[in-house]
Amino acid sequence: MVGAATNGREGVELAEKLRPDVITMDYEMPVMDGISAVREIMRKHPIPVLMFSSLTYEGARVTLDALEAGAVDFLPKNFEEIARDNSQLQKILIERILDVARSRPGNRSPAPSRAEPSTPASRAPEPAGRPRPEPAPRQRPDTRAPAAPAGSPGETEAPRRHGRRGPAKHYAVVGIGTSTGGPVALQRVLTVLPATFPAPIVLVQHMPASFTPAFAERLNKLCRIEVRQAEDGDVLRPGLALLAPGGKQMMVENRGGQARIRILPGDERLNYKPCVDVTFGSLARSFPGKTLGVILTGMGSDGKEGCRMMKQSGSDIWSQDEKSSVIYGMPMAVAKAGLTDDVLSLDEIGPRLAEGVC
Incomplete structure (x- = not known):
């Protein structure tokens, strides 16, 4: 009707x-x-x-x-x-x-305005110091789908889900990509993290250029970590989350042991500006084997090829489960490609980050 x-x-x-x-x-x-x-x-x-x-x-x-x-x-x-x-x-x-x-x-229940201090996830882990990434040559974004390595999982492989938590693991950087349903999902994840969160975070949310400054400001007011819209030349540091500006592409460049943000014009050949694949691909090149990629709710499959590059370099991938996703598109694409190490509900992701990243 x-x-x-x-x-x-x-x-x-x-x-x-x-x-x-x-x-x-x-x-x-x-x-x-x-x-x-x-x-x-x-x-x-x-x-x-x-x-x-x-x-x-x-x-x-x-x-x-x-x-x-x-x-x-x-x-x-x-x-x-x-x-x-x-x-x-x-x-x-x-x-x-x-x-x-x-x-x-x-x-789509309302996101909490701030993480409650009584929750176990709000306990601040001991700072692990600044990450020491290894130098890597500057490279331009490559959005072509890389060939899967021999013996890699097929596109229809069922996602793995681990019921037990392993020991805390050090990551040089955490990358989170999302689209539809992402603003609330990111708020639920990031408000759980303590101010002493020991790794830098890069965020890619499909959003217009006029929206990302207001979104970054909102997250910064609600979170214990610092959140702001990324600018060209920003240095990655623990406890700082940098949001990709709308209408542009964000890459992470690791030169001389210092990781910096590069903001590039939005390529008209790409459907998404910002694009998760572009950012995650740069993370795979800059921090091989030292990155955690997280794919949250969203339409389409952006992030799948970036996650594939991360997996080929030895890094880890988490994806949101179907039940808690507003749109099970992006996380489904990653899970069906056999790239996911952990499939987690939205409410599990923040606490797992707070307690399992050192």
């Missing part, structure tokens, strides 16, 4: 009456704003919601609030931002609505 509401309150009532497969929602509505309407819908009868947003700093802030309230994804109000003509716009809207309709509303 199809319905149209003239205000937020009517939208909540129609959602409960019609029980649609998906809802499109604007923030600016009379009687009840979009965020309040999303909260009511998620409380009464969770239904996937696609928000329409302005691509401004304030629009980013509002959209992030809507995602935290339970919305699945967003599109810009100005359709010229995403399509050249009506036929392309129609295709994009249909694909996005279908993807959102297949999401899991029950997996």
Whole structure:
């Protein structure tokens, strides 16, 4: 059934009456704003919601609030931002609505505003000092899929899941890649980490350029570790998470024993800007065998080839499980390719990082 509401309150009532497969929602509505309407819908009868947003700093802030309230994804109000003509716009809207309709509303419970100090994961591990990465020559991004080594798992191999935790392991850097559902997922993971987290973190979230500064600021306010949008030349250090800027590509370059961020223009040949494969590929080259890659909820398969490069260099990969993913696309691609060492629920990932990385 199809319905149209003239205000937020009517939208909540129609959602409960019609029980649609998906809802499109604007923030600016009379009687009840979009965020309040999303909260009511998620409380009464969770239904996937696609928000329409302005691509401004304030629009980013509002959209992030809507995602935290339970919305699945967003599109810009100005359709010229995403399509050249009506036929392309129609295709994009249909694909996005279908993807959102297949999401899991029950997996979008609000993220905690800050990790509770009473949780075991909040205990700060002893600092392990600055990582000492090995020098590696500067290389440009290579997004070609590398050939799998002889005897590597096939594309349909079932993912492995380990019930027991091994000893803590030192990683030179942790890379986390995500897309749809990622803003809330990253918040749930990062708010658990102590200020003394002993490894640098690089974050890749598919997001417009106008959104990443507001998202980094939000995470920094909520987390014990420092979080900010990455800039060209930033030095990686423990307890610092650097978020790839929207519309560009982020690489990690390890020269002379010091790891730095390189920010490059967004390559028009790549679908994603930023792209997880590009960042993870640079981590595989800069820190062979010393990186932990984590793939969270998201549409598509970005990150699979970057994870393959990490595995070929001897590094470890974790992926989010299907049940806790809003969209089980990116983590499924990595797991089906046989690249995952651990398949974890969203609520397991933060504590595992806090307790198992030294």
